[in-house]
Amino acid sequence: MERELKFATKCVHAGEKPDPVFGAHTTPIFQTSTFIFENVEQGAARFAGEEAGYVYARIPPNTPTHAVLAEKVAALEGGEVGQTFASGMAAITAVVLTTLKQGDHLISTDVVYGCTYSLFSEVLPGLGIDVSFVDTSDIANVRAAFKPETKMVFLETPANPTITVCDIREIAGLARARGAICVADNTFATPYFQKPLLLGADVSLSSCTKYIGGHADLLGGVVVGSRDFMKSLAKVVGYTGGIMGPHEAWLCIRGLKTLHIRMERHAENAMKVASFLESHPAVVWVRYPGLSSHPQHEVAKKQMSGYGGMLSFEIRGGVEAGRRLMDSVRLCSLAVSLGATDTLIQHPASMTHACIPSQIRNKVGIKDGLVRLSVGIEDPEDIIGDLEQALSKT
Numbered sequence: 001m002e003r004e005l006k007f008a009t010k011c012v013h014a015g016e017k018p019d020p021v022f023g024a025h026t027t028p029i030f031q032t033s034t035f036i037f038e039n040v041e042q043g044a045a046r047f048a049g050e051e052a053g054y055v056y057a058r059i060p061p062n063t064p065t066h067a068v069l070a071e072k073v074a075a076l077e078g079g080e081v082g083q084t085f086a087s088g089m090a091a092i093t094a095v096v097l098t099t100l101k102q103g104d105h106l107i108s109t110d111v112v113y114g115c116t117y118s119l120f121s122e123v124l125p126g127l128g129i130d131v132s133f134v135d136t137s138d139i140a141n142v143r144a145a146f147k148p149e150t151k152m153v154f155l156e157t158p159a160n161p162t163i164t165v166c167d168i169r170e171i172a173g174l175a176r177a178r179g180a181i182c183v184a185d186n187t188f189a190t191p192y193f194q195k196p197l198l199l200g201a202d203v204s205l206s207s208c209t210k211y212i213g214g215h216a217d218l219l220g221g222v223v224v225g226s227r228d229f230m231k232s233l234a235k236v237v238g239y240t241g242g243i244m245g246p247h248e249a250w251l252c253i254r255g256l257k258t259l260h261i262r263m264e265r266h267a268e269n270a271m272k273v274a275s276f277l278e279s280h281p282a283v284v285w286v287r288y289p290g291l292s293s294h295p296q297h298e299v300a301k302k303q304m305s306g307y308g309g310m311l312s313f314e315i316r317g318g319v320e321a322g323r324r325l326m327d328s329v330r331l332c333s334l335a336v337s338l339g340a341t342d343t344l345i346q347h348p349a350s351m352t353h354a355c356i357p358s359q360i361r362n363k364v365g366i367k368d369g370l371v372r373l374s375v376g377i378e379d380p381e382d383i384i385g386d387l388e389q390a391l392s393k394t
């Protein structure tokens with residue numbers, strides 16, 4: 001049997017197909033809405049799904065550009081089939097609509113991306129879908145939340161913005177035993193550091209807007225799962241749209257070619273920044289999965305091959321001090337989103353997670369003084385230098 005290619009090689013080569021018409025080296029951008037059939041018989045066969053090929057850009061596999069990206073991400077995640085979306089939220093919505101119907105129950109990590117929380121807490125109940133938010137870092141909470149109607153367990157690990165980690169293998173095993181599917185949002189770790197499908201999850205999804213695109217210049221999402229699941233998901237995609245544009249797909253293909261190099265540097269820098277912050281007198285605590293002080297450091301060590309570029313911390317003086325810190329940075333950008341080449345700093349309680357009621361925010365650990373940092377790939381001395389001068393103003 002042929003030896004499986006290593007991750008870095010897959011980043012560069014997986015899914016890529018030389019252009020058969022002109023021999024173009026890079027994957028062309030197929031900027032087309034529709035495809036020409038050779039004859040009626042072929043058109044009918046494509047629509048019936050009896051012949052592989054392209055039909056119309058909304059209907060999977062969308063276009064050859066999308067197909068290359070989907071195949072590349074599937075290879076990186078160690079899954080069978082991938083599907084791209086216009087955004088991470090479009091990806092999550094399609095997974096939910098594929099899996100859940102009226103009367104079903106969903107268990108979700110309590111600390112999730114702000115819009116995921118809003119989708120689950122505001123939109124799903126209106127469709128007759130019952131949702132329980134639990135601290136998934138303790139499997140006893142997950143076990144206790146199961147009901148006969150539970151059809152899906154949604155995990156985010158490391159979670160946004162508390163960087164809480166949960167045990168994918170344990171929870172996926174529990175879900176399987178109870179007849180529910182386990183979905184993991186892998187946006188923070190990326191498949192470079194964590195492969196949920198190989199840990200037993202049924203579906204791994206990511207916002208391509210973050211590390212997959214990697215340069216803060218696009219919106220996108222991707223889902224990877226088994227052939228059977230993805231067949232059902234493809235129908236939902238065809239019926240609801242929400243697909244990625246071909247130019248974004250091309251940018252993601254380009255971004256992924258350097259994913260392994262970027263993630264190494266993000267993680268290396270984040271560890272240095274986390275250690276600096278942890279020893280700074282103005283900082284109360286730092287959460288980074290690579291620190292031995294992280295409450296789930298052992299779980300992170302077991303299921304991740306590296307700890308990523310995301311960290312959060314709280315500084316003395318609460319919201320006011322946080323505001324002064326964020327208004328004083330010069331190199332770091334005061335911006336939401338994450339996974340860009342530059343270091344981004346933001347305040348979840350007033351920005352990304354402002355949509356979550358304050359008493360719930362406090363309960364799940366999104367304190368008013370919590371600062372989230374997406375550590376970039378600049379020289380770590382410059383990042384630390386900027387934080388040091390800004391911390392001196394708090």
Ligand SMILES: *Cc1c(COP(=O)(O)O)cnc(C)c1O
Nearest residue numbers: 087088089113160187207209220
């Ligand atoms: C950003 C993000 C999303 C949503 O992705 P969009 O591309 O912004 O729609 C979902 N989950 C996590 C963890 C995210 O960081």
